[in-house]
Amino acid sequence: MLATPPQPHDVSLPHFPKPAVIKNASSQELPRSIAQSWLDRFSAVLDSGDASRLSTVIHEDSWWRDHVALSWDLRTLHGLPAIISFLFPVLSSIRLHPLSLAAEGEAYAPSTVKPIPELEWIQSMFTFETSTGRGRGFLRLAQAEDGIWKAHMLYTALDGIKDHEESTGARRSHGGQNSSEGGNWFERRQKTHTFDDSEPDCLIIGAGQAGLNLAARLQALNLSVLIIDRQTRVGDNWRSRYRTLVTHDPVTYAHMAYLPFPSNWPLYTPKDKLGDWFEAYASLMELNVWLSTSITSSSYSPETKSWTVDIKKADGSTKTLHPPHLILATGHSGEPRIPTFPNQSSFHGSIYHGSAHKDATPSSAAGKKILVVGTGNSGHDIAQNYFEAGAESVTLLQRSGTYVLQAEKGGHMLHAGTYDETGPPTEDADVYSQSLPLPVQFALGRNLTKAIAEAEKENLQGLENAGFKVDFGHDGSGLFRKYMTKGGGYYIDVGCSKLICEGKVKVVNSPAGIAGFEEHGVKLADGRVVEADIVVLATGYDNMRTSCRKILGPSIADAVKDVWDLDDEGELNAMWRPSGHPRFWYMGGNLALCRIYSKFLALQIKGVEVGINNM
Structure with a gap:
């Protein structure tokens, strides 16, 4: 492992020299009491509305990663000045308010860890609210030479929008009643699938793990979604790959949103079995998928803030849709990179x-x-x-x-x-x-x-x-x-x-x-x-932007950003976040990342639809 020249995003974690160990506190009580004391001080600073006071609770060399909770984007701020600059104009309006630490016995309750021998953290998951939503976060506190514990790493992630929560758990839908009024479940399902009398809020291109996870998330937020795919069956994007392929990630990592794999599922999933799971998932989650369907033209109207998309269906008929949002979910890579050689x-x-x-x-x-x-x-x-x-x-x-x-x-x-x-x-x-x-x-x-x-x-x-x-x-x-x-x-x-x-x-x-x-x-x-x-x-694939150009044309592809790799802050370019074009989004990644980030993308889109995300 030879040393290599520095690259962007190379960082060295600091060492915080510690004073003597605090006495009169058991090792079990100490992490919780320290974390709670810090949370109380943090709340007081936030309630004051004075971002400059963050220096009393956050280290100079600190990081704050935010996923949609504070900015309707994916952001990483490094250093106290950057954090203060980010929060100063919005602190009073977002009204961030920490609530509670993870309880004893729960995963990620307050504890002491050493990520590297030179650095010790007290870490804990916590819940919080903002003016528009609720979320969960993660704190990592390091003790400075003066004995004061301050945040070294903070994470805030939006879980839901107030008054627009997911239809899950106690908010699940009723499911119907023993009456023929309005049709039974099957009849209503068939009507929903055709979009004869309605427009989808979101049109997703691609019925792989990216499109399926996102559609399930969006529908749980009560948005109407249509997925189109050129394949003849859901899951064919996996079935059509080479015969011996199995997933390289274990099943414990690769669940889908809302519907985890059964406990007796194999550790590594054969491609055809995964394709069958996708097909079952689309049916069980009541996702609207039109197969053997392709886009023939598309355009966006800044005046109406909607798309006009002409599609060709499996039976050869055509239909024009006007969704407010268009999502490209054809995989995190673009077109195959096929070099040519002399002779x-x-x-x-x-x-x-x-x-x-x-x-x-x-x-x-x-x-x-x-x-x-x-x-x-x-x-x-x-x-x-x-x-x-x-x-x-x-x-x-x-x-x-x-x-x-x-x-x-x-x-x-x-x-x-x-x-x-x-x-x-x-x-x-x-x-x-x-x-x-x-x-x-x-x-x-x-x-x-x-x-x-x-x-x-x-x-x-x-x-x-x-x-x-x-x-x-x-x-x-x-x-x-x-x-x-x-x-x-x-x-x-x-x-x-x-x-x-x-x-x-x-x-x-x-x-x-x-x-x-x-x-x-x-x-x-x-x-x-x-x-x-x-x-x-086996020379890989181009940027996902090449798929955008092939499917949607040069005018849209020229307006969007390149996808993948890291931006200046250290977040992925364009993926799961604003793409550079109004109401056009990229969705991709492995199964786990699609499960995780489909939530954040769905919340951004829902925020636009309810008028609190002004993109």
Whole structure:
């Protein structure tokens, strides 16, 4: 893990020298009493309306991450001056008021933790109210040399809008009555699905995990939603992928909103089983999905603050819709990134992008030399698929290092105590998992990356011996930073690493890439030639903005921002938040992130509809 040049969002966590330990308080009482005292002081400062007094309760080097509670956006403020500047103009209007700490016995009740050896926090979940909503937050207090405990990390996240809460729990809908007036449930459901006499409040493009989670959230907020998808069945976005695919994230992490997977669900979900779950989810959550449907044109009117979207339905008929909100939920990546090379047409074999891979069979693989260009998840899975199908040889072409962790070891360590069988309720885990600013998570990730490397040293040594270059991420920060900044550059090992270590899947390194093709292979930049009959380009995907351009046209794509990677504050660009175009939103990510952030996006949209989010 060699040192690398600094990058944006590199941070060092401070060390707060502590005075002598306070006496006359048991170790169990002390964290709660300290946290409660701080909460009371914090409330007094907020009630005063004077943001400058925050210096009495918040450290100079502090962080405040807010998800929709204070600004109808996703924000991260670093440093007391930035926090005061952010809160000063809105403190009196938002009327932030902390309520209570998590009770004893609850997940994330006040406790003392050491995130790193040099830093000790008292942490606790807490509830709060604002003038418009209710939420949950997370505090982390550090003690300064003068003995005063102040906030080092604060998190506030909106749970619901006052007078517009979700129709869940005690607010669930009645469900009908034993009467034919207005039609029975099935008849009402059919009418709702057609939108013959109404317009949807939200039109979602894509019926994968992003669209389904968001639609369920929006409908729980009593907004009407229509999802359109070009596939013939809900879940086909997973069924259509390569035959051997299973999720690389464990089921304990990957639940859907409102409807968790059953306790006997497999730890890693096969793609077709997940597709079936999506189909069942859409039915059980009463989501309106039009399949084999595509957009033919779209435009936005600033005057009416609504969209005009022409669509072509499965039966060939057309319909024009006028939703106030349009959400692109086709996945957090855009169109496949398919490079071309000199003399490619002279190649006598076949070339295709990894997105087109379905299955390697004995008939398609036998006697064939396979070259897979790219060493992310898909590249490894495809290489393993070809080897197991009996290919003569399988080679991975690696241009730069790849972070590798084993699903059965490092994968469990990533979620231990939070998203596992011993962890807290998923909703509590979601608050906790998002409560630290991303740059801080990256910094803390260094220690976890080292621990995972130690647990997997045998596998890593085997990869190194086989010529595979392992990259532990910028500054040794590991998987999470790679995912949140690049969306790739890693492999969660579900079997291919063993094949590489045993020499069954070969590795060729070419930092300068491919110079071109020859009749029977690929010529590398250094002049070497790798023989191949089939070349699979596992070269990733473009920015999600390319999907926007393809589906909605250049005028909309030119107005929106690029998606993914971090903005100046350290939040993801454009995803789950204002996109740059009025009432156009991006929704994407893995199953867990779609579950978590669909809530925040749904609340932003609901805020617009009830007139308190003035975007």
